[in-house]
Amino acid sequence: MSAPTEMEGVAPSTNGVASISAKRKAVDHLDGDSSDDLPLQARVRTKTVDAKKKPKVEPSDGDSDAVNSRRRSTDSKRRAAAKRKLSSEDSGAENSSEDTDESENFSESDSDAPLAKRAKSKSAGKKRASNGNVSSKSTAKRKREEMAKDGTDASLERSNSSKSEPKIKEEKESKPAPKLKKVKVESESDDSAVSRPKPASKKSKPPLKKEVKDEPNGSVSGTPQKKARGKKKAEEDEEEDEQYKWWLQQQGDTSEKWKSLEHNGVFFPPPYKPIGVKMKYDGREIDLDPEAEEVAGFYAQLVGTEWVENPTFRKNFFEDWLAVLAKSKKSHPIKSLEKCDFSPLTEYYAKIRDERKSMTKEQKEASKAEKLALDEKYGWALIDGRKEKIGNFRIEPPGLFRGRGAHPKAGRLKKRVMPEQVVINIGADAKVPDPPGGHQWCEVVHDNTVTWLAYWKENVNDAFKYVFFAAGSSLKGQSDLKKFEKARDLKKHVRKIRNDYQAGLKDELMATRQRSTAMYFIDRLALRAGNEKGEDEADTVGCCSLRYEHVTLAPPNKVIFDFLGKDSIRYYNEVEVEDQVFKNLKIFKKPPKKEGDPLFDRLDTTILNKHLQNYMKGLTAKVFRTYNASHTFQEQLQNTPKDGSLPEKLLAYNRANREVAILCNHQRSVPKAHGNQMEKLKNKVRALKYERRKIREQILELDPKRKRKTEYAEESDLDEDWIEQHEKFLEEQEKERLAKKLEKENERRKEEGEELLTHLDPPVKKTPSLDRLEDQFEKINERIKAQKLAMVDKDENKTTALGTSKINYIDPRISVMWCKKYDVPLEKVFNKSLLTKFKWAMETPGDWEF
DNA sequence: GGTCTTACTTAGCAGTCGAGCA
DNA sequence: TGCTCGACTGCTAAGTAAGACC
Numbered sequence: 001m002s003a004p005t006e007m008e009g010v011a012p013s014t015n016g017v018a019s020i021s022a023k024r025k026a027v028d029h030l031d032g033d034s035s036d037d038l039p040l041q042a043r044v045r046t047k048t049v050d051a052k053k054k055p056k057v058e059p060s061d062g063d064s065d066a067v068n069s070r071r072r073s074t075d076s077k078r079r080a081a082a083k084r085k086l087s088s089e090d091s092g093a094e095n096s097s098e099d100t101d102e103s104e105n106f107s108e109s110d111s112d113a114p115l116a117k118r119a120k121s122k123s124a125g126k127k128r129a130s131n132g133n134v135s136s137k138s139t140a141k142r143k144r145e146e147m148a149k150d151g152t153d154a155s156l157e158r159s160n161s162s163k164s165e166p167k168i169k170e171e172k173e174s175k176p177a178p179k180l181k182k183v184k185v186e187s188e189s190d191d192s193a194v195s196r197p198k199p200a201s202k203k204s205k206p207p208l209k210k211e212v213k214d215e216p217n218g219s220v221s222g223t224p225q226k227k228a229r230g231k232k233k234a235e236e237d238e239e240e241d242e243q244y245k246w247w248l249q250q251q252g253d254t255s256e257k258w259k260s261l262e263h264n265g266v267f268f269p270p271p272y273k274p275i276g277v278k279m280k281y282d283g284r285e286i287d288l289d290p291e292a293e294e295v296a297g298f299y300a301q302l303v304g305t306e307w308v309e310n311p312t313f314r315k316n317f318f319e320d321w322l323a324v325l326a327k328s329k330k331s332h333p334i335k336s337l338e339k340c341d342f343s344p345l346t347e348y349y350a351k352i353r354d355e356r357k358s359m360t361k362e363q364k365e366a367s368k369a370e371k372l373a374l375d376e377k378y379g380w381a382l383i384d385g386r387k388e389k390i391g392n393f394r395i396e397p398p399g400l401f402r403g404r405g406a407h408p409k410a411g412r413l414k415k416r417v418m419p420e421q422v423v424i425n426i427g428a429d430a431k432v433p434d435p436p437g438g439h440q441w442c443e444v445v446h447d448n449t450v451t452w453l454a455y456w457k458e459n460v461n462d463a464f465k466y467v468f469f470a471a472g473s474s475l476k477g478q479s480d481l482k483k484f485e486k487a488r489d490l491k492k493h494v495r496k497i498r499n500d501y502q503a504g505l506k507d508e509l510m511a512t513r514q515r516s517t518a519m520y521f522i523d524r525l526a527l528r529a530g531n532e533k534g535e536d537e538a539d540t541v542g543c544c545s546l547r548y549e550h551v552t553l554a555p556p557n558k559v560i561f562d563f564l565g566k567d568s569i570r571y572y573n574e575v576e577v578e579d580q581v582f583k584n585l586k587i588f589k590k591p592p593k594k595e596g597d598p599l600f601d602r603l604d605t606t607i608l609n610k611h612l613q614n615y616m617k618g619l620t621a622k623v624f625r626t627y628n629a630s631h632t633f634q635e636q637l638q639n640t641p642k643d644g645s646l647p648e649k650l651l652a653y654n655r656a657n658r659e660v661a662i663l664c665n666h667q668r669s670v671p672k673a674h675g676n677q678m679e680k681l682k683n684k685v686r687a688l689k690y691e692r693r694k695i696r697e698q699i700l701e702l703d704p705k706r707k708r709k710t711e712y713a714e715e716s717d718l719d720e721d722w723i724e725q726h727e728k729f730l731e732e733q734e735k736e737r738l739a740k741k742l743e744k745e746n747e748r749r750k751e752e753g754e755e756l757l758t759h760l761d762p763p764v765k766k767t768p769s770l771d772r773l774e775d776q777f778e779k780i781n782e783r784i785k786a787q788k789l790a791m792v793d794k795d796e797n798k799t800t801a802l803g804t805s806k807i808n809y810i811d812p813r814i815s816v817m818w819c820k821k822y823d824v825p826l827e828k829v830f831n832k833s834l835l836t837k838f839k840w841a842m843e844t845p846g847d848w849e850f
Numbered sequence: 851g852g853t854c855t856t857a858c859t860t861a862g863c864a865g866t867c868g869a870g871c872a
Numbered sequence: 873t874g875c876t877c878g879a880c881t882g883c884t885a886a887g888t889a890a891g892a893c894c
Binding site: 568605 | 876878887
C-alpha cells in the first residue's frame with residue numbers, strides 16, 4: 001500500500017500482527033514449540049506470494065506445451081526409475097553419506113523399502129489391466145459405459161424415431177449385496193402422476209410433476225401469475241421444511257441416505273441452432289455444417305481471452321475441430337488454424353451478448369420467469385416426503401474444456417451429453433422422469449446408499465459428473481456436521497499424534513521418518529494430502545506427491561516450498577523448521593535423488609491415511625485441514641475487542657477468517673479495479689479529514705485553549721496541493737448546486753409570474769455552538785475510523801479469498817457462538833446461502849467451543 | 851496388495867443482480 | 873436513468889479417499 005499515512009490511526013490486530021502484508025513478509029519459526037494448544041499462527045507464518053506472478057498457464061511460447069508434456073512424461077518415467085534406482089541404492093547411499101549422525105542410520109526392513117521396490121511398477125499393473133479381460137473396472141459400470149456409448153451413437157440416428165422401450169438392467173454382477181437396488185421400470189410413457197413416496201415424515205407434499213407443464217425440448221410454460229404462485233408455494237414449502245430439524249434427531253445408520261426419492265430428472269441444454277454466419281479461411285468465406293459451425297463458435301467466443309493464447313488449447317481445439325470437420329458432408333479446405341478467421345462469428349456472439357444486456361424490462365422479466373419455471377420443475381426433489389433443493393440439475397452444455405493451469409487437455413471438445421449417457425437414481429416407487437422425446441436414459445437405478453440423483457460421464461477426462469442436492473439440503477447438512485464433528489474428535493487425539501510424529505522424525509526406518517515429516521507439514525502448514533496424478537492432468541502436487549524441486553533448503557533451518565497446488569495455485573512459503581525436520585529433508589533430497597524424483601519416495605496418501613486410522617476411525621490427512629482451520633479461527637477470534645464498535649468487531653472476525661484463508665492458501669486474483677477503488681477510498685478519507693479540519697478551526701476559534709489538546713492537532717497528511725485541488729472541487733460543486741437551485745427557483749417564479757433571478761448568493765452559514773461543533777467533530781472522527789477500517793479490510797483481502805474457508809473449513813458453530821458472545825447479528829457474517837447451508841448450527845449456545 | 855472406480859468435497863472464476871450514487 | 877461496485881450465485885474443474893475389483 002502506498003499510503004501508510006492513511007492507515008495510521010488504525011489499531012493493529014491485537015495479536016500484534018499489524019497487517020497481512022506485513023505478516024507475509026515475516027518468516028516465522030516452526031521449531032521449538034510443540035504446544036498443542038497454541039494457535040497455529042503462533043507456530044506458522046506463511047509468506048504467500050501472489051500466484052499470478054507465476055502464471056497459472058505456462059508461458060505461451062510455441063514450445064512450452066510440448067516441453068510440459070515431455071516434462072510430465074519424463075518426470076513420471078524418471079520418478080519410476082528413481083524409485084527403482086533409489087530402492088537399490090538406498091541403504092548404501094544413506095550409510096555412506098557424509099552425514100553420519102546416528103539419526104540417519106535406517107534399518108532395511110521390508111516395510112522401509114521405497115514404494116517402487118515394494119510395489120511392482122504401476123505401468124505393469126496398467127498393462128495387466130489393459131491386457132484384455134482383467135480390467136478392474138466394475139462390470140456394472142463398464143456395462144453402463146458400453147450402453148452409454150451404444151446409446152449415444154444410436155441415439156443420433158434414432159433421435160427422430162418414436163420412443164423405444166426403456167433399457168432395464170438387472171444387477172447380476174457379483175457386486176456386494178444391497179449396493180444397487182434396481183427395479184424394472186414399467187414404461188416411460190406411463191403418464192400417471194408421480195407416485196407418492198411413503199413419507200418418512202408426517203408431512204405430505206404435492207407431486208412435483210404437476211407443478212409445471214412440460215413442453216417439447218424441456219421448455220416450460222405457465223402464466224406469470226401461476227409462476228408467481230409457484231414461487232410463493234416454493235417459499236412456503238421451504239419454510240415448512242425448515243421445521244425439519246434433522247440435527248435434533250438421533251443419527252443412526254448413515255449408509256441409507258433416503259427411503260423415498262422423487263425428482264424430475266435433469267435439464268438438457270437446447271439443441272444448437274445454426275446461425276448462418278460464415279467464418280473465413282485464407283480470406284475466403286467457408287460454408288460449415290451445423291456441427292462444425294457450433295464448435296467454431298465455441299472458439300470464436302473465446303477470441304480475445306487468454307485461452308486462445310495458450311498453444312495447448314489451440315492445438316487441442318484444432319485437432320478436435322478437424323475431427324468434427326472430417327465427419328462433415330460439406331468439403332472444406334481447412335488445414336491450418338492460423339489461416340482461420342473467426343471474427344465474423346466473434347462479432348456475431350458479441351452482438352448477441354449486447355442484445356442480452358440491452359433487453360427491455362419485459363424481455364428480462366420473461367427470461368427470469370422462464371428460468372424460475374425451470375427451477376421450479378427441475379430444481380426440487382422429494383426426499384422422504386420433504387421437498388429439498390437440488391444443486392445442479394442442468395446437464396453441462398457442450399464447449400471447449402477449460403482446464404486450469406497447464407492442463408494438457410485444455411481446448412478439447414466437450415461433447416453434447418445425450419440422455420443415453422445419463423443414469424438416473426430415483427426411488428423404486430417414484431415415477432421415472434421422461435427423457436426428452438425420442439431418447440431414453442442410459443439406466444435407471446434405485447440406490448439409496450448414495451446421494452446423487454443422476455450422473456453422466458464426460459468425454460474429455462472420462463470423469464463422472466453428478467447431480468446432487470444443494471448445499472442447504474439435509475443430506476449435505478448432515479455430511480457437513482459429520483465432517484466438523486470428526487475434526488472436533490481429532491482434538492482428543494492430536495496430542496498423541498503430534499508426540500508420535502515428533503518422535504518419528506528420528507526413527508530409524510526411513511518410511512516412518514518420511515511419514516512423520518509429511519505429518520509435520522500436513523499438521524503445521526495445512527498442506528493437502530497430495531494424491532498421485534495422471535499424466536493427462538495438470539502437474540500439481542500436495543504433501544505426499546512433493547518432488548525434489550518443490551522444496552529448497554536454506555541452512556541453517558529454512559525450508560522454501562514452491563509448487564503448484566490444487567487448481568494450479570502457487571504455494572510459496574518460507575518456513576523455519578525444527579533441526580530434525582531440516583536434517584530429514586536433506587536426507588530425502590540426497591543424491592542420487594534429483595529433479596523430478598519424489599521427495600517422499602516411501603509414502604503415499606494411502607499409507608499415510610492408513611496410519612492415521614490407527615489413532616481414530618475415519619481420520620485422514622484432510623481432517624487436519626478442517627481441524628486446524630477451525631481451531632485457528634476460534635483462537636484468532638479471541639482478539640475481538642469486547643467493547644469495540646460493530647465495524648471493529650467485524651474487522652476482527654474478518655482478520656481471523658483471513659488467517660485461516662492464508663493458512664489454507666486460498667488465493668484469488670487481485671480485482672482489476674482494486675487500485676482505483678483504493679484511491680477513491682483514500683480520497684474519501686482525505687475529504688473527511690478536510691471537513692474535520694474545518695470544524696477544528698471553528699472550535700479553536702471559539703476556544704483557543706484547546707490548541708494544546710492532541711485531538712485538535714493538525715491533519716498531518718493533507719498536503720497543500722491536495723487541499724487546493726479539493727477546495728476547487730468543492731467550489732465547483734457549490735456553483736453547480738447553486739445553478740440548479742437557481743434554475744428551480746426561476747421555474748417557480750416563471751409559473752407564478754414573478755421576476756426571474758440572475759444569480760443566487762450562497763447561504764450565510766451561522767457558526768454553530770461549541771457543543772454542536774464538538775458533536776460534529778466526534779461524528780466525523782467515527783466516520784473516518786470506519787472508512788479506514790474498510791480500507792484496511794479491503795486491502796488485506798485483495799489476494800485472499802475468504803469465502804472458501806468460511807464455506808468449507810470453518811465450523812459454522814464458532815461463528816454463531818461468536819455472534820452471540822459479541823452481540824453481532826449473524827447476518828453480518830453469513831450471507832443468505834450460508835444461513836441456509838448452516839441452519840443446523842444456528843442454535844449453538846454462546847459458550848460453545850470447537 | 852495394487853489399481854481403478856466411484857462418490858463426494860473443495861475450489862476459483864465469471865456472470866448476474868441489486869443497492870447506492872450522480 | 874445509467875453507471876459503478878460489491879455481494880452473491882452458478883458453473884464446473886480439481887481435489888480426497890473409500891472400497892470394489894482383479
